[in-house]
Amino acid sequence: MEKRLIYLDNAATTKTHPDVVSAMLPYFSEYFGNPSSLYDLAAASRTAIGEAREKVAAAIGSAPEQIYFTSGGTESDNWAIRGVAAAYAKKGRHIITSAIEHHAVLHTCEALEKEGFEVTYLPVDEFGRVRVADLEAAIRDDTILITIMLANNEIGTLQPIAEIGEIAHSKKIVFHTDAVQAVGQIPVDVNALNVDLLSLSSHKFGGPKGVGALYIRKGTRIATFMHGGAQEKRRRAGTENVPGIVGLGTAIERAIALMPEKTERIRKLRERLIAGLGAIPASRLNGHPEERLPNNVNFIFEYIEGESILLLLNVHGIAASTGSACTSASLDPSHVLLACGIPHEVAHGSLRLTLGEETTEEEIDFVLEIVPKVVQRLRDMSPLTPPELRSR
Numbered sequence: 194m195e196k197r198l199i200y201l202d203n204a205a206t207t208k209t210h211p212d213v214v215s216a217m218l219p220y221f222s223e224y225f226g227n228p229s230s231l232y233d234l235a236a237a238s239r240t241a242i243g244e245a246r247e248k249v250a251a252a253i254g255s256a257p258e259q260i261y262f263t264s265g266g267t268e269s270d271n272w273a274i275r276g277v278a279a280a281y282a283k284k285g286r287h288i289i290t291s292a293i294e295h296h297a298v299l300h301t302c303e304a305l306e307k308e309g310f311e312v313t314y315l316p317v318d319e320f321g322r323v324r325v326a327d328l329e330a331a332i333r334d335d336t337i338l339i340t341i342m343l344a345n346n347e348i349g350t351l352q353p354i355a356e357i358g359e360i361a362h363s364k365k366i367v368f369h370t371d372a373v374q375a376v377g378q379i380p381v382d383v384n385a386l387n388v389d390l391l392s393l394s395s396h397k398f399g400g401p402k403g404v405g406a407l408y409i410r411k412g413t414r415i416a417t418f419m420h421g422g423a424q425e426k427r428r429r430a431g432t433e434n435v436p437g438i439v440g441l442g443t444a445i446e447r448a449i450a451l452m453p454e455k456t457e458r459i460r461k462l463r464e465r466l467i468a469g470l471g472a473i474p475a476s477r478l479n480g481h482p483e484e485r486l487p488n489n490v491n492f493i494f495e496y497i498e499g500e501s502i503l504l505l506l507n508v509h510g511i512a513a514s515t516g517s518a519c520t521s522a523s524l525d526p527s528h529v530l531l532a533c534g535i536p537h538e539v540a541h542g543s544l545r546l547t548l549g550e551e552t553t554e555e556e557i558d559f560v561l562e563i564v565p566k567v568v569q570r571l572r573d574m575s576p577l578t579p580p581e582l583r584s585r
Contacts, residue, residue: 197510199556203397203488204346204374204547205514209440210399216443217401220436228433229422238435245442252445253372253391254382255408261425262438265405266373268418269392270297270340272407272429273369276415277338277390278305281367285335286310291323291352292532294342298371299528302340315341320481321350321533328357338367343386344375347529347545348480349489351375358387367413373397373405377448378486379456389413393445395437399550400444404437451550459548460487462557466546469561473568474582479530479543488548493535496578497571499543505567511560514545 200208220241226234228242242262250257263269278288290302292314302312313331315323323341332339339361344351354370361368369390375381377398383391390413394405409415409428421430467478470492479491494502499515506513515527526540546560572578 199511199559201511201513201546201548201552201556201560203549204545206396206402207399207549208551209396209401210444210447212447213400213440213444217436217440220439224435228435229424238433241435241439242433245438248442248446249393249406252381252449253376253393253408254384256411258426259408259411261407261409261429262433262441263405263407263429264403264434265396266295266371266392266394267297269373269394269405269407270295270369270371271301272418273390273392273415274298274301274338274340275305276418277367277369277413278310279416280414281337285333285337287313287333287336289313289315289328289331289336289339289341291315291317291341293317293321293345293347293529294340295346295371295373298340298342317532319534320484321345321348321479321529322481322484323352323357325353325356325360329360332360332364332366336364336366338369340369340371342371342374343381343391344372344378344486345480345529346374347527348491348533349374349486349547350480351379351484351486354386354388361389362387374486377445377452378488380452383408383410390415395441395444398444398448401437401440404434404441406441455550456487459550459552462548462552462554463487463490465554466490466548466557466560469557470564473565476568479533479535486547490546490548492544492546493530493539494542494544494568495539496575496582497542497568499541501571502542502544502564502567505570506563509559509563509567511563514547515543 224237226238228235228238246257246260249260306312315327317323341352341357343354358368367389370388371392372381373392373394376393389410391408396402417428419430424430467490475495477493526537530540572582573584
């Protein structure tokens with residue numbers, strides 16, 4: 194008998210939707226021309242890229258010429274941060290970010306520190322939100338870039354991006370947001386958010402892996418990230434991933450169209466899941482209770498290890514995570530949870546469940562049946578568990 198799968202790790206990646214796959218297929222073998230060539234076959238690829246660029250622009254409220262295709266969120270983050278650092282290095286060498294950013298941002302900032310830049314890593318409150326007052330206090334005359342994520346990939350907390358953007362622009366500082374987790378989940382408008390640069394990734398909203406985009410506001414100085422050919426207006430060289438770009442365009446258009454209905458349904462399932470898991474003794478919800486992504490549930494269960502929870506859930510066909518998929522091989526507790534003030538020994542017991550458009554009520558019911566049993570089984574095995582939490 195085929196093992197059932199309840200997939201609740203959509204923050205790591207979503208399934209490429211069949212409509213997206215269908216849109217991509219012709220560009221593998223029928224319209225396979227290199228977009229930089231001059232014949233008709235190449236023109237079909239160029240046209241497809243242009244149409245996808247328009248779809249991405251429409252989804253985030255920008256002009257098509259402000260959209261640049263990349264290999265994904267990590268490249269977009271790297272380009273935004275390194276590109277601004279290079280372009281503004283003569284003006285200043287100070288960057289502001291937060292302690293809970295994705296490692297694509299944190300590790301890029303750490304690399305720049307080795308090259309002579311200074312980075313301020315803002316603390317967050319217990320819910321994982323940056324305090325605007327802290328950000329204002331951190332700004333210096335030589336600050337050239339602020340990079341704060343729109344939505345956290347582990348705990349789902351939303352940041353006050355529009356307010357931060359107003360401050361950045363009043364100080365003439367370039368402002369970048371990593372919106373990889375937000376695009377396709379909540380409305381995103383680059384003008385309302387006051388951002389100069391925004392990163393997104395296709396596989397977070399039903400598109401293929403390995404393709405993303407960077408929004409660059411007109412007038413923003415940014416160095417070329419990849420040198421070579423004349424692709425992407427000479428700013429990002431390399432033969433375009435035409436099928437992937439088509440998939441990105443199709444997926445983002447579809448995600449925006451379905452968002453109102455999908456978001457409301459998923460939010461209700463999320464609240465049901467939070468209420469059920471919150472009834473487990475010695476548990477706590479991580480992240481902001483209200484200002485969070487509609488599909489994100491992140492809990493800590495004290496006295497047990499998150500990895501053990503995942504292994505037992507997998508036995509029951511439930512796919513989940515403890516945090517970012519990019520750090521799944523690490524035994525260290527989440528840097529996000531530690532930054533929220535959660536003790537090292539407690540942060541190990543985290544579970545992240547991220548819902549998708551195929552998540553059903555029946556699946557949530559099953560998860561709420563299994564997780565308490567798994568938690569209890571592990572607590573009964575743990576020498577750390579106090580007597581009152583053990584099975585009678």
